[in-house]
Amino acid sequence: MIDIDVLLSYNGFVKEFDKDQMIVEQGEEPKYYYQIIQGKVKMNNYNEEGKEFIQGMFGEGESFGEPPLFMEIGYPANAITLVNSKIVLIKKEDFFLLLEQEKTSCFGVFKALSSRLYYKSIMAPDISSNDSYKRILTLLHYLKNQSAVEEGREFLVELTRQQIADLTGLRVETVIRTIKEIECRKQLRIERGKLYI
Structure with missing residues (x-):
């Protein structure tokens, strides 16, 4: 994904999260870009009957929760750690500046988002x-x-x-x-x- 040193050079910072800790809550306004250094995160929500649906699982080197940053809407799902995790956070404004100035990083984000969109498109017919x-x-x-x-x-x-x-x-x-x-x-x-x- 994006090199950790690049993230840190744009005012990114490392934060540690305990297992089962909520990182973002469904509906919350997006303020940060998140990239996992160590650990595992799931994004989930629940249907009307209370059944959990995992939207995605992310591990070391992967980011999560970017679409709401670009769309300026609340998160459609929760992000919760599955194990103790270290995550780099970078404020939205600094992240956008990074994307403008770092072409390689920008294409890395596009590639990750495209991969997730591809996953959703191949899973959609089977889920239905x-x-x-x-x-x-x-x-x-x-x-x-x-x-x-x-x-x-x-x-x-x-x-x-x-x-x-x-x-x-x-x-x-x-x-x-x-x-x-x-x-x-x-x-x-x-x-x-x-x-x-």
Whole structure:
């Protein structure tokens, strides 16, 4: 994403967050650009029945929550740490100045936003489908393709069954049953509870 030294040179600062700490709340006005140095963050919201839906999960080197900065609207989801995390924050005004003056960084942000838009577009047809098999397989293949794993090598899926359910809009029981079906079809491997695709 953006080099940490570049962020710091534009008045960025590092902040530490505890596990399960709220970073931004749905509806809150965006004031900062966030980039993870260490840790993991999920963006989530809840439907009318109170079921969690994970909009995205972000790890080391990734940023989150940029679209509201550009659109000047409130955050559509919460951002919460999944583990203790170190995050670089930079004020919106300083971030915009950085993008104007640092072409490489600007294209890095465009690339990250494009990747997320692509993910949403490939997941949208499957989320609206009742086919849990297809929903889960599409998610797992997307995660593998986004990783740096070499062609033909196995990819460790670092998500719990609950997180897969929250990312696909399925019940956890459905995810467990469907993953077993995918394993039976030899499209993934389960070892000690871990998924490899």
